[in-house]
Amino acid sequence: MAAAAAAAEANPPRAFKPYGSPPPFDQEAERDSFAVWEERWKIFFALSTIDEVLDATARPKYKNNQLKSCLSTTMLQAVLSAGFTAAQLEDHDKIINLLRTRYNAGRNRHV
Numbered sequence: 001m002a003a004a005a006a007a008a009e010a011n012p013p014r015a016f017k018p019y020g021s022p023p024p025f026d027q028e029a030e031r032d033s034f035a036v037w038e039e040r041w042k043i044f045f046a047l048s049t050i051d052e053v054l055d056a057t058a059r060p061k062y063k064n065n066q067l068k069s070c071l072s073t074t075m076l077q078a079v080l081s082a083g084f085t086a087a088q089l090e091d092h093d094k095i096i097n098l099l100r101t102r103y104n105a106g107r108n109r110h111v
Helices: 002-010 034-048 059-070 073-080 092-103
Strands: none
Touching: 034 059, 034 092, 059 092, 073 092
16 A cells, blocks of 8 residues: 555656637538547647546547537537437547538549
8 A cells, every 4th residue: 555655656647738729510611521520639638648647537528529519509408409318428438430421522532
């Protein structure tokens, strides 16, 4: 027990520092540039050290709340009315996949 306390003192937990705020997502502004928004989303998390500092069990909820907070009112209403289960609404990857599908609709990646 004393060894664990000594190890904790020698290696204190790193402080989590969010980097700015997540990129806002509005359907009109991002209609033709979803890939750019998604890259900014990934950059936000990489620079924020969320994946390195936050406990693995806390990350999904944090990311989900960050995602929902950056959606415009119209986009949040669209997500909430998309027919997701409560569990799916707590999964930021499922929400991003919905947005990706919606904003890449009609684009043929092979052309």
